[in-house]
Amino acid sequence: MAPRYTLVSLLLALATILQTFVYAQATNETVPIAAPFLSRPDINSVALNITRHNDSLISPGYIFMAPYQVAQAGPYLFDNSGNLVWTGFSISGPASSHDFRVCEWNGSDHLCMYQGNQALGYARGHGIIMDNQFQIVKSVQTGGGLPPADQHDFNTINNGNQALMTIFHPVQYDLTAYNISNGQGYIMEGAFQEVDTMTSEVLFEWRSLNHVDPSESYVLPNTTDVSGDGLTKDTPWDYFHINAVDKSIDGDYLISSRHTETIYKINSTDGSIIWQLGGKNSDFQQDFNFSYQHDIRFLSENSTTTIVSLFDNAYNGFNGSAYFSEGKVVAINNLTMNATLLQAFPNPAPFGPNDTSGGLVSASQGNLQMLPNGNAFLGWGSNAFISESTADGTPVLSAYFATTGALHYRAYKFNFTSYPTDVPALYTFAQNDTAPTAFYASWNGATEVASWAFYGGSSATNMKKLGTSPKNGFETVATQAGYQNFTMVEAVASNGTGLANSSVISTFVPGAQLSAKCTSMQCPMTGKPFYDSTVICAKSSD
Numbered sequence: 001m002a003p004r005y006t007l008v009s010l011l012l013a014l015a016t017i018l019q020t021f022v023y024a025q026a027t028n029e030t031v032p033i034a035a036p037f038l039s040r041p042d043i044n045s046v047a048l049n050i051t052r053h054n055d056s057l058i059s060p061g062y063i064f065m066a067p068y069q070v071a072q073a074g075p076y077l078f079d080n081s082g083n084l085v086w087t088g089f090s091i092s093g094p095a096s097s098h099d100f101r102v103c104e105w106n107g108s109d110h111l112c113m114y115q116g117n118q119a120l121g122y123a124r125g126h127g128i129i130m131d132n133q134f135q136i137v138k139s140v141q142t143g144g145g146l147p148p149a150d151q152h153d154f155n156t157i158n159n160g161n162q163a164l165m166t167i168f169h170p171v172q173y174d175l176t177a178y179n180i181s182n183g184q185g186y187i188m189e190g191a192f193q194e195v196d197t198m199t200s201e202v203l204f205e206w207r208s209l210n211h212v213d214p215s216e217s218y219v220l221p222n223t224t225d226v227s228g229d230g231l232t233k234d235t236p237w238d239y240f241h242i243n244a245v246d247k248s249i250d251g252d253y254l255i256s257s258r259h260t261e262t263i264y265k266i267n268s269t270d271g272s273i274i275w276q277l278g279g280k281n282s283d284f285q286q287d288f289n290f291s292y293q294h295d296i297r298f299l300s301e302n303s304t305t306t307i308v309s310l311f312d313n314a315y316n317g318f319n320g321s322a323y324f325s326e327g328k329v330v331a332i333n334n335l336t337m338n339a340t341l342l343q344a345f346p347n348p349a350p351f352g353p354n355d356t357s358g359g360l361v362s363a364s365q366g367n368l369q370m371l372p373n374g375n376a377f378l379g380w381g382s383n384a385f386i387s388e389s390t391a392d393g394t395p396v397l398s399a400y401f402a403t404t405g406a407l408h409y410r411a412y413k414f415n416f417t418s419y420p421t422d423v424p425a426l427y428t429f430a431q432n433d434t435a436p437t438a439f440y441a442s443w444n445g446a447t448e449v450a451s452w453a454f455y456g457g458s459s460a461t462n463m464k465k466l467g468t469s470p471k472n473g474f475e476t477v478a479t480q481a482g483y484q485n486f487t488m489v490e491a492v493a494s495n496g497t498g499l500a501n502s503s504v505i506s507t508f509v510p511g512a513q514l515s516a517k518c519t520s521m522q523c524p525m526t527g528k529p530f531y532d533s534t535v536i537c538a539k540s541s542d
Contacts, residue, residue: 034046034047034084034474035047036525037440037442037474037475038427038429038440038475038522039425039426039427039440039441039442039475040425040442040444040475043072043084043087043089043444044071044072045072045076045084045087045474046067046070046071046072046076046401046406047082047401048063048078048082048084048386048399048400048401049082049399049400049401050081050082050397050398050399051398051399051400052348052387052395052396052397052398052399053080053081053396053397054395054396054397057375057390057394057396058080058375058388058396058397059371059372059373059375059377059388059413060080060415061080061371061413061414061415061416062077062078062079062080062085062413062414062415062416062447063077063078063079063080063386063399063411063412063413064076064077064100064101064102064411064412064413064414065078065100065379065386065408065410065411065412066097066098066099066100066113066408066409067384067401067406067407067408068096068097068098068406068407068408069405069406069407070401070406072087072089072090073089073096073097074087074088074089074090074091074097075087075088075091075097075100075111075113076088076100077416077445080397081473082399083473083474084473084474085445085447085474086134086418086420086444086445087444088100088134091134093115095115095116095117095118095125096115096116096117096118096123096125096151097113097114097115098113098114098115098116098123098151098409098410099112099113099114099151099153099154099409099410100112100113100412101113101410101412101414102412102414102415102416103129103156103160104156104159104160105129105137105138105156105159105160105197106137106160107159108132109132109416110129110130110131110132110137110160111129111130111131111132111134111416112127112128112129112130112154112156113127113128113130113154114126114127114128114149114151114153114154115127115128116148116149116150116151118151120225120226121225121226121238121241122150122151122152122168122188122238123150123151124147124148124149124150125148125149125150125151126139126140126141126142126148126149127139127140127141127149127154127163127165127197128140129156129160129197132416132417132418132419133418133419133420133421134418134420134421134445135421138197138198140154140163140165140195140197140200141195141200142165142167142193142195142200142202143193143195143200143201143202144193144202144205146167146169146191146193146205147167147168147169147170148167149165149166149167150165150166150167150168150242151166151409152166152242152243152244153165153166153192153243153244153245155244155245155246156197157194157246157247160197161196161197161198162194162195162196162197162203163194163195163197164192164193164194164245164246164247164253165192165193165195165245166190166191166192166242166243166244166245167190167191167192167193167242168188168189168190168191168238168242169188169189169190169191169207170186170187170188170189170233170234170236171186171187171188171189171209171236172184172185172186173185173186173187173209173214173230173237175187175221175230175237177215178214178220178221178230178237179221180221180230180231180237185230185231185236185237186228186230186231186232186233186235186236186237187209187214187230187236187237187239188228188236188237188238188239188240188241189207189208189209189240190207190208190240190241190242190255190257191205191206191207191208191242192205192206192242192245192253192255193205193206194247204268206253206255206266206271208240208242208257210271211264211271211272211273212240212257212260212262212264212273214237214239216260216262216279216280216281217239217240217259217260218259218260218261218279218280218291218319219238219239219241219259219316220237221237223318224316224317224318225317226238226241227259238259239259239260240257240259240260241257241258241259242255242256242257242258243256243257243258243294243295244256244294244295244296244297246296246297246298247268247298248298248301248306249298249301250301251268252265252266252267252268252274253265253266253268254266254296254297254298254308255296256293256294256295256296256310257279258292258293258294258313258316259292260279260280261278261279261290261291261292261293262276262277262278262279262280262281262282263276263277263278263293263296263308263310264276264277265306275332275334277330277332277339278290278291278293283337284332284337284338284339285337285338285339286338286339287338287339287340287341288328288330288339288340288341288344289314289321289322290310290312290314290321290328291312291313291314291315291316291319291320291321291322292313292314292315292316292320292363292364293310293311293312293313294310294311294313294365294366294367294381295309295310295311295366295367295368295410296308296309296310297309297310297368297370299329299370303334304333304334304335305331305332305333305334306331306332306334307329307330307331307332307342308329308330308332309327309328309329309330309368309370310327310328310330310368311325311326311327311328311362311366311367311368311378311381312325312326312327312328313325313361313362313363313364313366313381314326314361315361315362315363316363316364317363317364320361323359323361324346324347324358324359324360324361325346325347325359325360325361325362325366325380326344326345326346326347326359327344327345327368327376327378328341328343328344328345328368329341329342329343329344329368329370330342343376343391343392343393344393345368345376345378345387345389345393346359346393347359347360347380347385347387348387348389348395348398360380360383360385361383362380362381362382362383363382364381364382365379365381365382365407365408365409365410366378366379366380366381366382366410367379367381367409367410367411367412369412369413371388371413374390374391375388375389375390375391375396376388376389376390376391376393377411377412377413378411379408379409379410379411379412380411381407381408381409381410382407383400384400384401384406384407384408385398385399385400385401386398386399386400386411387399388413416447417447417448418445418446418447419446419448420443420444420445420446422443422444422445423443423500423501423502423503424441424442424443424446424489424490424491424500424501424502425441425442425443425444425502426439426440426441426487426488426489426502426503426505427439427440427505427508428440428456428484428487428505428507428508429507429508429509429521429522429523430483430484430507430508430509431509431510431515431518431519431520432483432509432515433483433509434483435483435520436479436480436481436482436483436520437456437479437480437482437483437484437487437507438477438478438479438520438521438522439452439454439476439477439478439479439480439487439489440475440476440477441454441475441476441478441489441491441502442474442475442476443491443500444474446491446499446500448493448494448499449471449491449492449493449499450470450471450492450493450494451468451469451470451471451492452468452469452471452476452478452489452490452491452492453465453467453468453489453490453492453498454466454467454468454469454478454480454487454489455487455488455489455490456480456482456484456485456486456487456488456507457484457485457486458485458486459485459486460486460504463486463487463488463504466480466481466484467480468492477521479520479521483507484507485506485507486504486505486506486507487504487505487506487507488501488502488503488504488505489501489502490502510523
C-alpha cells in the first residue's frame with residue numbers, strides 16, 4: 001500500500017504550480033509553434049526544443065507522440081534533433097489521437113494509434129492501423145455490447161493478430177455506502193478486451209466489478225477532476241480507472257488501475273486475479289512505493305520472477321506518495337512474494353531553461369519504454385516533455401514542447417521507414433525578375449530523402465538541373481543563381497536514386513512596393529513577426 005503523505009501532497013501541489021510558472025516563462029521566450037514552413041504554410045507544428053543531446057549514447061530512431069491542446073493536435077514524428085518528420089494533423093480524422101507508435105500487423109511494421117472523442121479522463125473511439133504510406137488499412141473496435149474503446153490502451157500483440165483495448169463502462173450501482181443515498185447511483189467499471197484485429201471478434205473480456213470491490217479505491221466520488229460524482233450516467237464514479245493492459249508469453253494479462261493504485265495479474269482462462277501489487281491489498285512486500293501509475297508492461301517472465309516496467313506518477317493532482325514522478329523497472333519474485341526496485345528513471349533535471357525544480361511531477365498520463373539497446377525513453381504525460389536515459393539512468397536526451405499547456409498521453413522511439421503517397425511540396429521566391437531564386441522544399445513523412453535536386457527554367461517544359469543540396473530538417477532552404485520563372489524539385493535517396501518530383505510551379509515575385517520590404521529570401525508576413533530564413537539557408541552544391 002502506498003503511504004498517504006499530507007505534507008507530500010501539499011508540496012507536490014506547490015511544485016506543480018511552480019513548474020507551470022517556470023515553463024510558461026520558458027516557452028514565452030520561444031516561438032509557440034515551429035518556424036513557418038513556406039512550402040507547407042498549412043502546417044503549424046509544435047516545436048520540440050532539445051535541451052540535452054548526447055550523440056554517442058542516444059538511441060537511433062524517430063520520436064513518436066500525439067500532442068493535444070496545441071494548435072494542430074494529432075500524431076507527429078520528430079528526429080533526434082527535434083526536426084519535424086511527419087505531421088498527421090487531420091489525416092486520421094478530426095477526433096483526438098493518442099498512443100501513436102510502431103506496431104506489427106499483417107507481417108510487417110505498421111503505425112498504430114487510438115482515435116476517439118474525448119471525455120473527462122477517458123474517451124470513446126477505436127484503434128487505427130496505418131501502413132508505411134500513412135494510409136489507414138484497418139480500424140479495430142471493441143464489442144460484446146460494451147461502449148467503444150477507451151484511449152488508455154490499444155496494444156497489439158501476437159504479431160498484430162490481436163489487440164488489447166481498454167473500456168470505460170458506466171453501470172447502475174448502489175452507492176449508499178458512499179453517501180449517495182437519494183437514489184440509484186452510477187459507477188464506472190474498468191474493462192478490457194482482447195480482440196481479433198482482422199475481424200474485431202472479442203476473444204477475451206474482463207470487467208473490474210466482477211473481481212475488485214469499489215472499497216479498494218483511493219479516489220472517492222466527487223474528490224478529483226476525473227473521479228465523477230456517481231449521480232448520473234454521464235458522471236459515474238470512476239473507482240477503478242484502468243489505464244494499461246499487457247499480455248505475457250504464457251498468456252496471462254497484466255493491468256494497471258490508477259485509482260486503486262494497483263497492478264493486477266489476471267488469469268487468461270477465468271479472469272481471476274493471480275496476484276496484485278500495490279494498493280490496499282498487495283500480495284507482496286515492496287522496497288518501493290508507487291501511486292496513480294500508468295503504462296505497466298511485461299519485460300520478461302520465468303517460473304520464479306516477473307520483470308515489469310511502469311511509469312510512477314506518484315501524484316494525481318490531489319494526493320501523492322513521492323515528490324517526483326519517475327519510470328521504474330521492478331522484479332517480482334513469485335516464490336518469496338517480494339517486489340524489488342531494479343532501476344528508477346527520474347526526470348534528468350535540469351530539463352530546460354529556468355528549471356530549478358530538481359524533478360518533474362506528472363499528475364496524469366506518462367509512459368516508460370525500454371529500448372532494444374537498454375536505454376529508457378519516457379513521455380512525461382501532463383508535462384509536455386520527453387527524455388531518454390541509458391540503462392544506468394544517465395540522461396542522454398531531454399526535450400520539451402514549445403507550447404505552454406500542451407499535453408501528450410505517451411511518447412515513444414522507434415525506427416521506421418515511410419513512403420508517403422503524396423509528392424514533395426515546393427515554394428520558390430525571387431525578389432525581382434533579375435534576383436536569385438530561393439527554393440523551399442519539403443516532403444511530409446518521407447524518411448528516405450537524403451538530398452534535393454533543384455530544377456528551373458523559363459517555362460514549364462524548358463527546365464534544367466540547377467544544383468543539389470543535402471536535406472536539412474523538415475524544410476530545406478537553398479538559393480540558386482539567376483531568376484527561374486518555373487521550378488521543380490526532386491527528392492533523392494542516399495544512393496542517388498530519385499524518389500519523387502514536386503509539381504512544377506511558378507516562382508513568386510512581389511510587386512515593386514512590396515519588394516522594397518523583402519530580403520533576397522522572402523517577404524515579411526503580414527501581422528506576424530518577420531522570420532528570416534537566411535538563418536537556416538542551406539548551401540547549394542553542383
